[in-house]
Amino acid sequence: MTRLVALLLAALILALPLSLLAGKVWIDPFDPQVRNAAIILTELRLPRAVLALVLGAGLGGAGAAMQGYLRNPLADPGLFGIAPSAALGAVLSLFLGLTAAWALPLFALVGAGGAMALLGIIAGREGNVALFTLAGMMIASLAGALTSLAISLSPTPFAMSEIVTWLMGALADRSWREVWIAAPLTLAGLGFLWAAGRGLDALTLGEAAARSLGLEPNRMQALIILGVGLTVGASVAVAGIIGFVGLMVPHLIRPFTDRRPSSLLLPSALAGALLLLVADCLCRVLPTVGELRLGIALSLVGAPFFLHLLLKLRKGLA
Amino acid sequence: MLEADGLVLGKRLAGLSAALRPGEVTAICGPNGAGKSTLLACLAGLLAPDAGRALLDGEPIAALPPRVRARRVGYLPQSPELAWDVTGETLVGLGRLPWQAAPLHRRHASAAEDALAVEEAIAAMALAGLRHRPVSRLSGGERSRVLVARVLAGRPQWLLADEPLANLDLAHAATLIARLKEQARAGVGVVLVLHDLAAAMNHADRVLVLHQGQLAADGPPPLALTEDTIAGVWGVRARWLGEPLRHALLLSE
Numbered sequence: 001m002t003r004l005v006a007l008l009l010a011a012l013i014l015a016l017p018l019s020l021l022a023g024k025v026w027i028d029p030f031d032p033q034v035r036n037a038a039i040i041l042t043e044l045r046l047p048r049a050v051l052a053l054v055l056g057a058g059l060g061g062a063g064a065a066m067q068g069y070l071r072n073p074l075a076d077p078g079l080f081g082i083a084p085s086a087a088l089g090a091v092l093s094l095f096l097g098l099t100a101a102w103a104l105p106l107f108a109l110v111g112a113g114g115a116m117a118l119l120g121i122i123a124g125r126e127g128n129v130a131l132f133t134l135a136g137m138m139i140a141s142l143a144g145a146l147t148s149l150a151i152s153l154s155p156t157p158f159a160m161s162e163i164v165t166w167l168m169g170a171l172a173d174r175s176w177r178e179v180w181i182a183a184p185l186t187l188a189g190l191g192f193l194w195a196a197g198r199g200l201d202a203l204t205l206g207e208a209a210a211r212s213l214g215l216e217p218n219r220m221q222a223l224i225i226l227g228v229g230l231t232v233g234a235s236v237a238v239a240g241i242i243g244f245v246g247l248m249v250p251h252l253i254r255p256f257t258d259r260r261p262s263s264l265l266l267p268s269a270l271a272g273a274l275l276l277l278v279a280d281c282l283c284r285v286l287p288t289v290g291e292l293r294l295g296i297a298l299s300l301v302g303a304p305f306f307l308h309l310l311l312k313l314r315k316g317l318a
Numbered sequence: 319m320l321e322a323d324g325l326v327l328g329k330r331l332a333g334l335s336a337a338l339r340p341g342e343v344t345a346i347c348g349p350n351g352a353g354k355s356t357l358l359a360c361l362a363g364l365l366a367p368d369a370g371r372a373l374l375d376g377e378p379i380a381a382l383p384p385r386v387r388a389r390r391v392g393y394l395p396q397s398p399e400l401a402w403d404v405t406g407e408t409l410v411g412l413g414r415l416p417w418q419a420a421p422l423h424r425r426h427a428s429a430a431e432d433a434l435a436v437e438e439a440i441a442a443m444a445l446a447g448l449r450h451r452p453v454s455r456l457s458g459g460e461r462s463r464v465l466v467a468r469v470l471a472g473r474p475q476w477l478l479a480d481e482p483l484a485n486l487d488l489a490h491a492a493t494l495i496a497r498l499k500e501q502a503r504a505g506v507g508v509v510l511v512l513h514d515l516a517a518a519m520n521h522a523d524r525v526l527v528l529h530q531g532q533l534a535a536d537g538p539p540p541l542a543l544t545e546d547t548i549a550g551v552w553g554v555r556a557r558w559l560g561e562p563l564r565h566a567l568l569l570s571e
Contacts (some may be wrong), residue, residue, distance in 0.1 A: 071401035193422040202415050205468070206399040211364050213472070214388035214416040259402040260412075 004256050006272035012053070015274060019052075020045045047176045052280045053273040054179065055171075055239055058186035058231030060272015061265055063246025064253075065193040065223050068200035068261025070133060074256070074309060077232045077246040080225075081139030082130075085115030086236035087167060088143040088150070094163045095150045104166075105181050105237040112233025115139050116225045123221060129207065132221060153237025169240030171280050171293030178238040185237075189230030190269060196223040197262030204260065224293040242295050245272050251309060320361055320391075320476055324370035330356040331367065332531035338524075340475060340507035343499055345518035347511075347543070348528035349552050351424055354511045355396060355480050357528065361509065362393040362478050374476075385423055390415035392474030395512075396481045398465050400453055406464045407449040411436050413471030439471035443497055459490030466494065476507040483514055495521050519543050519558070519565045527551055 020041055021027045027037050062077040070079070077083065089111025093103045122135035147167070154160040199220045202210035211217065235242060249272045250264055257263045276294075279301075283292045322339045330353040338344050338361075345355075346354045359365040361372050363379040372379045379387060382494055392413070400409070414432045419425035427435070443463040453461055462482060469477055477498070483491045491514075499521060502508045512518045518525050518539060525542035527535040529551045535542040540562075548556050557568045 068401075071399075112547045198415055198418065198420045201412055204401045204404065204409075205412060206395060206401075208359075208364060208395040209393065209398055210395035211384070212362055212388060212391070212395075213412070214385035216384055254402075257406050259401070260408060 002172075004100060004253075004267050005270065008267060008274060012094065012103070012274055012277070014278055015281075016053070016232040019049050019277050022281050023284045026081070038101055039283035043175070047179050048280065049277060050179050051171055051174050051182060051238065052276040054183045054186050055235040055242065056092050056187060056245060056276030057212050057269040057271035058182075058235055058272070059242065059245040060275070061190045061269035062228045062231040063248075063272070064261065064264040064268035065138040065196060065224060065227055066246065067250050068203065068264070069220070070129060071203060071206075074250055074313070076244070077228050078140065078241075078243060080111050080115070080119060080136035080232075081141075081143055082115045082119075082136075082229050082232045083236050083241055083243075084140045084143035084147065086112035086233045087241050088147045089114075090166065090236065090240070091147050091150050091163050094166060095154055096160060097155070097159060100176065105141075105178075108237035109233050111143070114233075115143070116233075119225055128217075134232070154311060165293075166240050167295075168293040169236075169242040170291075170293045171239055171276075172291055172294075174238065180214060182234040182238045185230045185234035187228045189232075189234065192223050192227035192230065193265060194213065196220060196227060197265055199223070200261035238261050240295055242276070242298060244298050244305065245275060247309075248302055248305050249275055319373075319375055320509070321373040322357065322361060322370070323373055324334065324356065325360050325367045325372065326369040327353075327356055327365065327531075331370075333370065333535055334528075335370075336526055336533060336536060337505065338507060338509060341502055342523040343502045343503050343510065343521060344524045344526065345510050345512045345522035345539075346526045346528060347513075347518050348534070352528040352551075353527055353531040356465060356531075358478050358480050358509065358511055360392055360394075361476075363387045365502070378383050382545045385420075387415045389472065390474055391476045392469035392472050394465055394469050394477075394482060396484070397399045403452045405450050405452055405455045406445055406456065406460075406467075407440065409453055409464055410439050410445070410467045410471050411495065413439065413468040416472060435473050439467040442470055442500070443467040444493070446487040457490075458485050459487060459494075460530075462486055462490065462494060464493075466497070470501065474506070476509065477501060477512070478509045480511045481485060481513060482510060483512065483517060491517065509525050515543055515548070516565055516567050519567075520531065520563050 016109050023045060025040060064079050066075045067073055086108040089107040090104050118139055119135055123132040151163055152158055175211060183211035199215050202213045202215045250268045253267045253271050254264055257267060279298055283294050284298050286292050319337055324332050325331045325334045334357060346357060348354050356365060360367050363372060366380060371561050374390060414435060417427040417432060418447060440446060443466055447469055448456060448460055467481060482494060495517060498508050522539055525539050527531060527542055527547055534551050535547045545557060555570045557570055559566045
């Protein structure tokens with residue numbers, strides 16, 4: 001497992017500088033003639049790359065924890081309704097035409113926090129996983145419906161197009177400000193998930209056996225709500241909805257670990273960071289009319305991946 | 319000593335008291351719905367009774383911090399569900415979790431002690447050849463032994479198992495019960511919910527017969543599992559054949 005972590009770290013160290021050179025304007029490190037190279041690097045590409053690393057790590061880690069908690073390789077951080085609720089918050093700020101720079105991330109974080117609180121209240125003190133999942137699905141569909149309502153009632157066509165565009169997550173035009181919003185929240189969230197690691201291992205044996213090993217279900221649930229809520233909430237707040245990272249990454253990494261959820265957390269976070277960095281880079285350089293949105297690109301890859309997973313599970317091979 | 323003190327839980331347990339001794343194999347028998355699994359879960363501290371309490375060495379088990387309880391009482395549920403295809407060795411290692419460091423909890427055993435306990439559990443269940451095999455590629459009997467080894471790895475004073483012999487063929491059941499008896503000889507309190515009355519008759523040191531949430535009989539197997547008790551509790555006429563330690567139960571019309 002340590003070899004896997006070292007390998008992923010090496011790949012990240014290699015990919016980061018390369019990603020900075022790629023884009024609409026290619027920067028040749030040996031040619032100082034490229035105009036505005038320093039500004040492009042430090043003000044456009046570096047914050048964007050760092051943001052990709054932070055959000056990718058958060059989503060990858062959250063996905064690994066979710067799959068461990070729900071004991072299901074098809075689980076995705078989106079299941080708990082935190083991402084749709086954060087998106088609803090962001091959409092409301094666009095709907096209301098709030099232009100202050102802090103409004104959108106703040107509204108998104110309030111949305112994520114609301115979903116986390118609702119989850120905690122509905123699932124109650126028992127720590128029952130099935131009830132918890134159903135509560136999450138209910139919250140997700142409610143937030144989705146309210147988002148559609150906001151779109152259909154949007155006061156101006158401009159607001160509507162802004163909302164729709166924003167919902168397709170992207171990292172384009174993000175600055176250090178977004179990094180400062182997302183990084184501390186994501187790190188805190190990953191910290192909570194790390195704390196949940198041994199409990200997730202115990203859950204491998206089922207809830208009853210896990211409790212007999214000293215697991216406290218309600219404490220576990222609180223750690224998961226906080227961890228997934230902070231990482232996913234932070235990511236939606238600064239980049240919109242970026243799906244499938246949390247589903248794909250743990251699944252790709254699992255065969256290279258001993259398959260305990262706790263040994264999957266760190267490699268998944270690193271691989272999530274790598275995936276998002278590379279995917280964002282590809283979006284930037286693909287010769288499309290206008291830039292391909294990262295959220296769409298990942299969904300285009302993710303949906304067939306999900307289908308492949310389902311078919312594999314049906315054959316009982318996963 | 320592990321005691322049930324007037325346990326009441328819904329309609330499943332109706333004021334049940336019994337004191338179990340370490341170093342013995344105690345079998346809990348009874349028809350479906352008699353409250354066997356409920357009693358076991360209460361004794362493991364996993365179910366809170368409506369009234370009464372479970373006591374571990376005189377202390378209410380509900381008052382113990384979960385990790386302290388987990389180090390002393392090992393519990394194997396009836397149909398263990400394995401979420402991930404870990405290897406036998408990794409699975410056995412999960413039994414060490416209550417001893418290892420966790421957020422807000424210090425570790426109670428060194429890494430060397432952890433490794434040793436896992437080795438001993440693997441040896442006790444004769445799993446050396448299977449340790450690197452993913453659990454999905456183990457037979458039902460092998461998997462049962464791995465799961466029991468998981469409990470043993472925690473070095474509990476009590477080993478509570480719900481139907482450990484279910485789904486096992488003759489040879490595997492015999493191996494498993496022999497290993498469990500060894501554990502009892504080593505001082506562990508082994509408490510098994512058993513459907514197979516012959517297994518209880520031949521291998522247990524003591525049998526508790528449950529009927530409608532109450533104790534119908536309690537004592538050494540020949541005294542607890544008499545033909546009259548079987549008729550009264552299970553509602554079937556049956557006759558014991560064979561000799562001590564090799565009994566078989568014959569149903570008669």
